[in-house]
Amino acid sequence: MENLKIALRINTQASTFEAGQDMPLMWLIRDEAKLKGTKFGCGKGICGAYSVHFDGELARSCLYPAQMADGKEVSTIEGLSKDQNELHYVQHTSLEMQVPQCGYCQPGLMMAACPMCPKIPPKPAAFYWYSIFSPRETD
Numbered sequence: 001m002e003n004l005k006i007a008l009r010i011n012t013q014a015s016t017f018e019a020g021q022d023m024p025l026m027w028l029i030r031d032e033a034k035l036k037g038t039k040f041g042c043g044k045g046i047c048g049a050y051s052v053h054f055d056g057e058l059a060r061s062c063l064y065p066a067q068m069a070d071g072k073e074v075s076t077i078e079g080l081s082k083d084q085n086e087l088h089y090v091q092h093t094s095l096e097m098q099v100p101q102c103g104y105c106q107p108g109l110m111m112a113a114c115p116m117c118p119k120i121p122p123k124p125a126a127f128y129w130y131s132i133f134s135p136r137e138t139d
Helices: 025-032 089-096 106-116 125-133
Strands: 004-010 013-019 051-054 057-060 073-075
Touching (some): 025 051, 057 106
């Protein structure tokens, strides 16, 4: 099987890689780009440890073929904060609320939470964390 050349932007940085036709985006991110924040979990698109933003939308990188990322923008947990000296609001809130346990799935969880939180929070961090991740009552 022939390798494909894939040109994409990872965390705003232009990058080019070679990957097999059946390589998932997650392995391109971890093995080729050397960004280890995106984790391998269940491999079935259920656990969320592999979550990234693909052209601004949440994506399951373990199921997403790397070749489909050609010409696209991918954001990982490493690129979540635009300023390397300051945490993104979701990262800060996670630490403030003492959310991490073992921490393995935290990058994916934070990537999933980002679109749900405002950029300038008008309420305490606890409000957002609990409203996003607390069980909901159903009728």
